[in-house]
Amino acid sequence: MQNATAFSTPSAAQLLPPVFDENCDIPDLPRDVEPWSLQASHSATGDPKHMQKISACLEKARTHGGWHWPSKPVVFLSDTHADAEGFLRSLVAAGVICRSAAKNSDQAGFTLTAFGHSATVLVGGDCIDKGPSNLDMLDALADVIATGVDLHLLAGNHDLRLRLAVDALRGPRSPLTDHLFVRMGRKLLPALREVFDRYVTDADIAALPDETACAARLVPPADWAARFSQAAKGQLPAKVIRLEIKKLQQKSAQFDRQVAKTGLTTRELLAAALKCHDLFFTPGGPYAWFYDRMDVVTRIGSLLFVHAGLDDSMCALLSEGGPDLVNARYRAEAERASFAFYFGPLANLVRTKYRTSDCKLTSSGVDQLHRAGIHMIVQGHVNNHAGQRLLAKHGVLHLEGDVTLDRASRSLEGLPGIGAGATLIFPSGDVIGLSRDYPRAKHFAPERIAENWS
Structure with missing residues (x-):
């Protein structure tokens, strides 16, 4: 087996949006790109068999139709937890918005960039709780939506x-x-x-x-x-x-x-x-739009975006009717809000950490995912202190995209200042993990890795 990072790494200018270097005043935000180290604990796991598990996931993707990438760039960020500033800084870092020094360009103090107009933004759940202000966070989210950006909102456990x-x-x-x-x-x-x-x-x-x-x-x-x-x-x-x-x-x-x-x-x-x-x-309430817009899963190409993870029954439901069926079932059950629902497979989508007490994801469910053409789960929920991680969980790749944005969590966990970061996924099949808590942008290109391993 060859080294998983043997593929050539494009330059920052090729992968990072042009606005990245022109309008970035965020301390410690990386400006260089490195291959995603699939063996380092900050980016993967300490499991000695981790590389074999990653290789097996990539082989399953190859034998089940290969990779299908989004038709336009996708920006994923998650777990903003009531920190509007961490949310907006993350969008600046990803090149989606440009903020004005004084609030004179528009009421919100930012404009959508050319890259922002061309991208899909996915907010992966848990916009509320922790602090510093839930309502400020939702107001900032509404201001971003008002720019006309293609934004999708996922449900989180909070x-x-x-x-x-x-x-x-x-x-x-x-x-x-x-x-x-x-x-x-x-x-x-x-x-x-x-x-x-x-x-x-x-x-x-x-x-x-x-x-x-x-x-x-x-x-x-x-x-x-x-x-x-x-x-x-x-x-x-x-x-x-x-x-x-x-x-x-x-x-x-x-x-x-x-x-x-x-x-x-x-x-x-x-x-x-x-x-x-x-x-x-209540229909027409000032924040009714927040739950009205909320799905629980989004699929783009070979990627499934969800706050936490899957179990076998949700893999079967995805295989049967795709994300539309899963979202419809989740919405109907959430509106009835039964207690059993909270512990069932639909709420498991926003709660699971693959604990023994969680709904189970087995090889049967994973096989259904791969046969359906889903080869990677992009999630939030599990916060990390050195940027995004790539893990093989139960036979399917998971990209953990919660980079600890909110100040309340950062203070409790010993991280300085306000968080900023996002995961960028390009039509070329290049995946970039940005975080102010890791000195370089991490680059993952699964098809090129698979070629080096074959």
């Missing part, structure tokens, strides 16, 4: 959490949903503070009962665990039921402290949560 938490408070009480606001909503509390400050009125609060009644609505009753165990029997495996009860106990211990940090009373918090329904899930 985006789903908001829907589940809000629906649980609005629907009839049930042991299957009584815990969901505490279970899902703890990480949403900063967003609820923003919603309260911007949208909640005195009339909204006056329409609610007293503090005690509101507190009782936000948290599950004392006998919830026993009632949940009984109600979930037959819908979820016993192991999942036990784990859910344990998680709720852990999160309940933190919940009051987290609520106190928001500075909101329980009445104010409930008012903000209920207001989210008007904002996000």
Whole structure:
């Protein structure tokens, strides 16, 4: 087997958009390209058999129709997590937008570049949560969409959490949903503070009962665990039921402290949560477009874009009806927001890390993917500290494109400043990973690698 990086590397001028060097004031952003090291831990994995697994994936692609690349450049970025500045810097880094020093070119302070007009932008989920501002992030996303860019938006697990938490408070009480606001909503509390400050009125609060009644609505009753165990029997495996009860106990211990940090009373918090329904899930609401535009998978050529990953049943559904069928099923189930849905194969698309507790991806499902012509999964969800990674997971290539953009995660994980990065995929079959946390742009060309290995 020859070295996987033996193919010639095009220059930065050939692969990076022209605006890249003309309008880049982002510290540490790479300006040189290197072959994607498939053996280095920062780009791949420490598994000694990793190269053999990559080779097997490439061979499967070759024997199942080869690679089919997008007809125009694709820019993938993911997990912006309520950091509008990280999002916009990433689009600058990818050459999609040009920002003005003063906001005089247009209201948003940026314009779409020639490359931006020619590209497809894929935002891979988890636009919300963590910080610094959920609403600023969504406003920035709306401004980018308003430029006319070809932008596709995917669902992430944090985006789903908001829907589940809000629906649980609005629907009839049930042991299957009584815990969901505490279970899902703890990480949403900063967003609820923003919603309260911007949208909640005195009339909204006056329409609610007293503090005690509101507190009782936000948290599950004392006998919830026993009632949940009984109600979930037959819908979820016993192991999942036990784990859910344990998680709720852990999160309940933190919940009051987290609520106190928001500075909101329980009445104010409930008012903000209920207001989210008007904002996000009511037709004509100021942010209803966010969920209306959201798919769960997008296919372009041999590439499938999804927030987290797949299981066998989703491979079968893709083989049966393509992304349109998967998206239709996901949308219908998400709008009903049942608790069993969260642990099922459709929500697994935004949740899986291929853990033993997740829905399973086996050789059977992977074979269906390859026969359908899908040879690489491009995902977010798993954040990395040195740019993108390429892994062979269960027999199919996965490109992990979450490069830790948001300041909240970066601060907790010891990374400086504001993140910036994106994955660029060209009609030529060249894949470029950009991140301010790795000194060079990583270049992957699977067809040329396969030629060197053959």
